[in-house]
Amino acid sequence: MAREGSAARPRSTPGARGPGRPRASSAATIHEAALELFLERGYDAVSVDDVARRAGVSRGTFFAYCDSKADALWADLDAAIGRAGEALDAAAGAAVPALAEALAAAVAPWGAAPPAALRDAAAMGAAEALRDAAPARLQPLVERAALRLALERDALPESPGAAVAPVALVAAAAAAVVAWAAAPDRGTASDAVAAAVGPLAAGAAGG
Known part of the structure; x- marks a missing residue:
């Protein structure tokens, strides 16, 4: 990297x-x-x-x-994933709300302007490369969140009780970012992610 x-x-x-x-x-x-x-x-x-x-x-x-060449494509996106992990580690409180807040905060520096890798993915012929690499790039963040949630719930990180919520929140955030970047009348990335993960976080925390 x-x-x-x-x-x-x-x-x-x-x-x-x-x-x-x-x-x-x-x-x-x-x-x-x-x-x-x-x-x-x-x-x-x-x-x-x-x-x-x-x-x-x-x-x-x-x-x-x-x-690799992919690292050059993913630089801005990897930086956001790194910010999400740091924000999760620094956040107080329960793991699920902390992850939701960390995901929204991680993309806040983008404001309403998508990174070029997202904005121009189709024009660059890179949409497939981004999509195929996303699970591996996001997995470390999912694992950090699952470990924190497992400690809260006295469970194993790979157990459904600890693993499902982080996977769902991270996947929802990623989908929201892609949709936001393609929207002609987009607001901020942070608002888009918060709207996508908020209901999931509330449901997971309540469960």
Whole structure:
């Protein structure tokens, strides 16, 4: 995954930059270059080497920040998943409401503007790649929530009592984000997620 603030400063590859592009020194620049290429050529037609050239870095530098081409696509979404996990860990109170609040808070920085990976998924030919990778990307968050809920209920994390609610809430949040990004008259991402997970959270907490 991308690591900002790496101790070793990435070296740029001479002559590899696009016109007007500054030398790449962060995962953000690699992410931006990847999204540009995905939009221009289509996700499947772009290679890691293509992204590295556009970003102005070596192949080795690319892999210092990303494990794969998919990491460059998922950067903004992975950041939101990470924020949700941190918010869940920091929240006081019962696990189910805490997860619902964490999910809404995680996408709040997006406001009413979807990340490019979501907004342009169809144009980039990346909708299938996003959909297929989503379960694995979201699973660590589900497991964190299930563990917390299991501790509350004196159950095993994989038991239905602990696992079902986190799966339902995370799946509902993901579906809400996709629908929100496609809506022409969208509000904020946080409101969309809160509306989707709120009733589920209330039902799970009551059960």
